[in-house]
Amino acid sequence: MKHLAFIPIGFIRTEVAEVPRHWSISDVEGEILLQPEYQPGLTGLQAGDRIVIIFYFHKSPPFSPENLIQKPPHRDQPAGVFSLCSPLRPNPIGLSVVEIIAIEKNIVKIKGLDMLNGAPVLDIKPYISYQAR
Amino acid sequence: MKHLAFIPIGFIRTEVAEVPRHWSISDVEGEILLQPEYQPGLTGLQAGDRIVIIFYFHKSPPFSPENLIQKPPHRDQPAGVFSLCSPLRPNPIGLSVVEIIAIEKNIVKIKGLDMLNGAPVLDIKPYISYQAR
Numbered sequence: 589m590k591h592l593a594f595i596p597i598g599f600i601r602t603e604v605a606e607v608p609r610h611w612s613i614s615d616v617e618g619e620i621l622l623q624p625e626y627q628p629g630l631t632g633l634q635a636g637d638r639i640v641i642i643f644y645f646h647k648s649p650p651f652s653p654e655n656l657i658q659k660p661p662h663r664d665q666p667a668g669v670f671s672l673c674s675p676l677r678p679n680p681i682g683l684s685v686v687e688i689i690a691i692e693k694n695i696v697k698i699k700g701l702d703m704l705n706g707a708p709v710l711d712i713k714p715y716i717s718y719q720a721r
Numbered sequence: 722m723k724h725l726a727f728i729p730i731g732f733i734r735t736e737v738a739e740v741p742r743h744w745s746i747s748d749v750e751g752e753i754l755l756q757p758e759y760q761p762g763l764t765g766l767q768a769g770d771r772i773v774i775i776f777y778f779h780k781s782p783p784f785s786p787e788n789l790i791q792k793p794p795h796r797d798q799p800a801g802v803f804s805l806c807s808p809l810r811p812n813p814i815g816l817s818v819v820e821i822i823a824i825e826k827n828i829v830k831i832k833g834l835d836m837l838n839g840a841p842v843l844d845i846k847p848y849i850s851y852q853a854r
Contacts, residue, residue: 591726628789631801656761668764670845712803
């Protein structure tokens with residue numbers, strides 16, 4: 589099957605070595621170090637905004653079929669990978685919702701992250717709640 | 722820069738030719754036709770659940786630097802691509818939140834989609850509101 593190729597638009601930087609298991613329980617601060625050429629794409633974003641970061645789980649081991657069912661540490665029962673936020677997925681793509689603290693040129697300071705230091709960033713989108721429907 | 726390669730885990734199917742500009746204003750129905758080998762990964766998902774679909778904007782033209790600032794049809798002012806949900810992005814990755822209507826083997830019937838027919842699906846995740854924090 590044809591592969592789809594993406595490039596990192598930046599990288600996550602955080603000094604925290606052990607991040608929370610999920611952004612919804614995180615107060616960890618860090619930053620997106622955006623490649624300088626993409627800086628104009630930040631126009632319109634500001635401190636206090638919530639953004640979605642799509643990133644690459646660069647530390648995940650290769651996925652194999654037995655990982656389609658997993659039992660996360662915080663759950664009693666095993667469940668399908670598509671019902672879980674596990675970093676071990678067919679495509680190791682992560683999604684976190686974080687809050688912008690400040691933007692300084694191509695650096696976006698953020699709060700509430702759950703990515704490991706060095707994670708490649710694939711996209712930044714505005715956060716839109718399902719309740720907006 | 723090193724490319725990151727992903728594979729489609731399935732494809733979007735819908736009979737609607739003109740989809741709404743965003744899932745938050747969509748009632749369009751369709752389905753995810755998951756590759757059969759990933760079917761066990763759906764375990765634990767059921768009708769009524771909200772899921773996040775990460776997909777590939779397969780109809781987007783190539784991105785160029787002048788697209789870093791865009792003026793969407795429904796906005797007065799141009800803005801940075803990372804503050805917009807435009808399908809024209811450095812990495813053409815889409816994110817939609819939809820509701821599951823039914824799951825039949827490897828077919829996930831969904832409501833509220835805004836993808837074009839044939840869009841490759843990269844990941845399915847549970848929807849978690851920022852308000853869960």
